[in-house]
Amino acid sequence: MKNTLKLATYFGIPVKIHFTFPLILLAFGMEGWVRGGVVEALRGTLLVLFVFVCVVLHELGHSLQARRFGIGVRDIVLLPIGGVARAERIPENPWQEIAVAIAGPLVNFALATVFFVVVWIKGTGLDFEDGFFSSLLLINLVLGTFNLVPAFPMDGGRILRGLLATRMPYLRATRFAKDIGQLIALFFAVVGFLYTKLVMLPLIAVAIFYGAINEEKMIHARLRIRSTSVEDELADDRGSADEQSWR
Numbered sequence: 001m002k003n004t005l006k007l008a009t010y011f012g013i014p015v016k017i018h019f020t021f022p023l024i025l026l027a028f029g030m031e032g033w034v035r036g037g038v039v040e041a042l043r044g045t046l047l048v049l050f051v052f053v054c055v056v057l058h059e060l061g062h063s064l065q066a067r068r069f070g071i072g073v074r075d076i077v078l079l080p081i082g083g084v085a086r087a088e089r090i091p092e093n094p095w096q097e098i099a100v101a102i103a104g105p106l107v108n109f110a111l112a113t114v115f116f117v118v119v120w121i122k123g124t125g126l127d128f129e130d131g132f133f134s135s136l137l138l139i140n141l142v143l144g145t146f147n148l149v150p151a152f153p154m155d156g157g158r159i160l161r162g163l164l165a166t167r168m169p170y171l172r173a174t175r176f177a178k179d180i181g182q183l184i185a186l187f188f189a190v191v192g193f194l195y196t197k198l199v200m201l202p203l204i205a206v207a208i209f210y211g212a213i214n215e216e217k218m219i220h221a222r223l224r225i226r227s228t229s230v231e232d233e234l235a236d237d238r239g240s241a242d243e244q245s246w247r
């Protein structure tokens with residue numbers, strides 16, 4: 001990814017920010033400033049920074065789990081809309097794919113528990129409007145839950161594909177998961193337009209819709225590459241080569 005700046009390296013994995021990343025800090029800082037001056041501006045910016053620390057931890061969850069299965073992770077990139085952990089490949093063993101995908105949301109649920117304990121120790125009670133740690137608790141619950149929505153490119157989409165792939169060929173599982181994801185995208189779009197004023201929902205719907213198509217294309221391309229090399233190397237093992245080039 002171009003236009004990135006390396007911030008730090010954790011567990012040997014470089015964490016980078018995209019040049020557009022400061023925009024989100026600026027946006028939340030401005031929003032706070034308009035609402036309540038300098039104090040609110042600082043609070044808004046600090047909250048976003050904390051959220052992105054949580055995002056890095058989420059991505060590290062995926063990355064470290066992937067590495068356990070011998071999959072190299074190139075880097076973690078932070079964008080205004082979230083983070084991406086870029087690995088050499090996606091595990092094809094369904095159970096490994098499920099384990100890597102679920103590791104991210106599990107980190108958010110663990111963080112939510114930590115923030116719950118912090119609020120409890122402080123004795124201030126839960127306050128999702130103004131409480132800093134209460135907000136972080138809520139945000140982590142939302143991040144964890146939202147990522148489990150069974151639609152590509154969300155973690156839930158990969159978990160669903162993994163579960164399906166335990167019972168059917170990989171490409172069919174991908175297609176099936178893609179169809180379910182697109183139905184969910186449609187649902188988000190309709191609900192977003194008709195019943196809420198959340199501009200985010202239709203936007204997320206579009207992202208899911210194209211995410212689903214991309215995932216299928218990627219798997220297609222990978223299987224095509226593989227089936228040629230398998231054919232070259234194992235000319236006698238035609239059965240498996242054919243099996244890997246489903247339409």
Ligand SMILES: [Zn+2]
Binds near residue numbers: 104147155
């Ligand atoms: Zn994730």
